[in-house]
Amino acid sequence: MDRQVLHKSPWWWVPTLYFAEGVPYFLVTSVSITLFTQLGVPNGEMALFTSLITFPWVLKPLWSPFVDVLRTKRWWVLVMQAVMAVAMLGVALAVAGCAFPKAEGTLTIPATVAIALVFFTITAFASATHDIAADGYYMIALSEHQQSAFVGLRSTFYKIANIFCQSALLLIVGWLQRYTTVAASWTYVLLGCSGLLAAWAVWHTWAMRVAEGHNFNSPNTQSIQKIQSTQITPPSNTAAIFREVGETFVSFFRKPQIALALCFMLVYRLPEALLLKLCNPFFLAKQADGGLELTVATVGEIYGIGVVLMLAGGIAGGLLVSRWGLKKTFIPLALWLTLPCIVYVYLAAGQPTSFWLIALCIGIEQLGYGLGYTICMVYMMRFADGAHKTAHFSLCTAFMFLGLLLPGLVAGYVEQATGYLGFFWVVMVCCIPSIAVAVAVWRKL
Numbered sequence: 141m142d143r144q145v146l147h148k149s150p151w152w153w154v155p156t157l158y159f160a161e162g163v164p165y166f167l168v169t170s171v172s173i174t175l176f177t178q179l180g181v182p183n184g185e186m187a188l189f190t191s192l193i194t195f196p197w198v199l200k201p202l203w204s205p206f207v208d209v210l211r212t213k214r215w216w217v218l219v220m221q222a223v224m225a226v227a228m229l230g231v232a233l234a235v236a237g238c239a240f241p242k243a244e245g246t247l248t249i250p251a252t253v254a255i256a257l258v259f260f261t262i263t264a265f266a267s268a269t270h271d272i273a274a275d276g277y278y279m280i281a282l283s284e285h286q287q288s289a290f291v292g293l294r295s296t297f298y299k300i301a302n303i304f305c306q307s308a309l310l311l312i313v314g315w316l317q318r319y320t321t322v323a324a325s326w327t328y329v330l331l332g333c334s335g336l337l338a339a340w341a342v343w344h345t346w347a348m349r350v351a352e353g354h355n356f357n358s359p360n361t362q363s364i365q366k367i368q369s370t371q372i373t374p375p376s377n378t379a380a381i382f383r384e385v386g387e388t389f390v391s392f393f394r395k396p397q398i399a400l401a402l403c404f405m406l407v408y409r410l411p412e413a414l415l416l417k418l419c420n421p422f423f424l425a426k427q428a429d430g431g432l433e434l435t436v437a438t439v440g441e442i443y444g445i446g447v448v449l450m451l452a453g454g455i456a457g458g459l460l461v462s463r464w465g466l467k468k469t470f471i472p473l474a475l476w477l478t479l480p481c482i483v484y485v486y487l488a489a490g491q492p493t494s495f496w497l498i499a500l501c502i503g504i505e506q507l508g509y510g511l512g513y514t515i516c517m518v519y520m521m522r523f524a525d526g527a528h529k530t531a532h533f534s535l536c537t538a539f540m541f542l543g544l545l546l547p548g549l550v551a552g553y554v555e556q557a558t559g560y561l562g563f564f565w566v567v568m569v570c571c572i573p574s575i576a577v578a579v580a581v582w583r584k585l
Contacts, residue, residue: 477512
């Protein structure tokens with residue numbers, strides 16, 4: 141097969157691009173929780189730190205206009221993948237500092253954790269920027285027909301990245317811990333992730349080069365010139381950029397029912413925001429401390445089942461909304477997001493040891509999350525519709541992420557004050573405002 145033809149096919153870069161987009165996100169937002177828990181960081185500080193390092197996804201609408209006009213989308217993709225590779229190498233080396241005996245005067249474990257947090261933050265900023273550039277490249281490099289044709293593929297590989305991080309990586313870490321220390325096992329896995337990100341940067345240098353120069357089946361010369369341009373926007377255009385950003389923000393906050401929409405974005409996922417930070421610590425904690433005392437490998441197996449059911453819930457939720465409409469499905473799906481949280485109360489109270497019973501409980505909760513998250517996304521897409529809809533949807537997701545971040549800052553301290561059983565009862569109480577704001581939105585649909 142001719143090499144030029146291989147370059148032109150989106151099959152060569154769409155799957156890897158969106159797998160590469162998902163892995164750093166889940167490393168920062170999910171895997172870091174298990175990592176720091178195993179390194180002995182108390183739940184209060186762990187939840188606080190792992191929430192703070194996710195701030196870039198809240199802030200990314202502020203710099204997304206500049207990614208659009210400075211350099212090319214391909215340039216941003218390649219540079220950010222390289223930056224993430226180096227940053228994950230930094231995390232791995234910092235964690236390695238916990239794996240070996242310390243000579244007098246060398247770094248202590250808290251210092252190495254602080255260094256790891258710095259590199260995780262760099263990864264988060266690069267990943268948020270990569271998200272902007274990857275989506276922009278996808279829309280520019282493909283025709284409208286191809287964008288529709290490959291949207292399922294990009295979504296699938298992003299979800300595979302979720303399974304890879306929350307299940308496969310934990311299984312590998314658990315297997316390595318049979319033969320080496322906790323810190324050493326994480327060091328090896330993080331080094332592998334760094335190498336994977338570096339490999340993607342090399343691969344996409346080859347696979348995306350011609351794709352960016354040819355707009356697949358589209359003879360639009362201006363689009364090609366726009367993509368190929370690597371000139372920095374002249375300073376005379378800077379004021380126009382800021383003016384456009386300002387107009388986007390002002391028009392967003394002038395939308396009808398903006399106050400209710402912001403309440404929904406910030407409060408709807410409150411129970412989930414608390415659970416996200418304490419699920420894995422609960423699984424790993426000793427039974428004497430109120431946990432289930434599972435191994436990391438077992439947690440990986442459980443989440444492998446759970447994530448698959450979450451994806452199934454997302455698909456089912458989308459089909460239900462398309463069949464019955466948002467108005468009829470809004471409250472039932474909202475209840476599916478909140479009420480299954482009760483399984484954690486059962487797990488904390490009963491502390492079962494059966495793998496399949498625990499997996500069933502987590503599977504039900506993850507299925508509910510997949511169903512309930514659907515209406516959140518559909519509502520935000522409808523709210524963002526109109527002028528500046530892409531930027532407005534980005535703002536919606538930023539506020540939604542802020543709604544996850546803020547409760548996470550205190551989640552660990554709440555658990556330390558109440559214990560795991562008390563904490564999960566607090567989560568159930570937090571279902572009340574989540575359902576209340578869902579009902580308020582439903583009445584306005």
